[in-house]
Amino acid sequence: MTKVILPEGNVTETEAGTVEEIIFRLGFNPYEVLATADGCLLLGDEFCSDDVELRLTSIVHGG
């Protein structure tokens, strides 16, 4: 399973897949979230294997 840190800070796990598949699966609009691993931005078609810790950042601005 791939560990995913959600925009609000909660942590979840999901099956491996491409960044875009994972974003869809977790119910986000792919335009509205960016994914990073080890602080590096990932493209949507990049494959995330089990050992990757994916962090999602919402592009929507607060305040």
Added chain:
Amino acid sequence: MADCYLCGKRAVFRTEDGPLCAEHFSKWYENGVANAISRYSMVNPGDRICVGFSGGKDSTVLLAALCRLNLDCELVAVTVDEGIGGYRDDTILAAKDTALRLGVEHRIVSFKDICGKTLDELLANSPQAACSVCGTLRRRALNAAAREIDADSIATGHCLDDESQSVVMNYLRGDVTRATASFNSNSGDLFIRRIKPLCRSTERATVAYGLCNNLLVPLPECPYTRYALRKDVRTWLGKLEYEKPGTLIRIADGQEELLSKMPKAEGEKKILGRCEKCGEPTSNKLCAACQQLERLM
């Protein structure tokens, strides 16, 4: 995994020209900001620019990008402290830290300074008015700060998404007056010029730039609920932008073209006077901020 089409390194962002690595993406983003600045002649040599700097994602990127562009101008970052308990303190610390790192002069003005009360105190009985009250007072606080530092213009972090959302919202509300008000409108000489250097950059690219350049720290969201219509429009346009990339810029460009074809109404330039209470420019007896305050105090 795609490679940067310019140098072959690992790509971090897909632009309409192709995938780019962190370094080339940052250059591409900064070029976009520079092009917007020259497209609308936002900056004149020697200008002193008051940068509205909330410490959030957009304004942090705005400040950093303006620094990197090495424009012939002076930047002063101004943070407005609305006085929102449990939310503002962290963002103000982050703002201080960022300004220091970027080597930009930083000032903080608070609602308490300009009207004697924090936003929380003002809204104690009418929290549903939060965004409109906050917006009006923030504008006044920024204007006051800009005047104090003798700024030629006020730069804000509004990006392409904000502009396109506003265009669509005006149509959805049937607000013809706003829909036909010019884009980078200057309401007379009494106001300090407003510029939006990120107005051609998408929110997505803006946040990506912030992440690539280690500019963003996770911060709490504003506790006051946002205006519902903008939220719906944002979600809807975000979907469209994903399915049909370029939707946002086409909306903004379409609006600009439409406005350029409209006859300039002579009556549009209202003669502005001064607010009886605070002296701010307004076409009414009291300015919008004083009207708001009168209702809340």
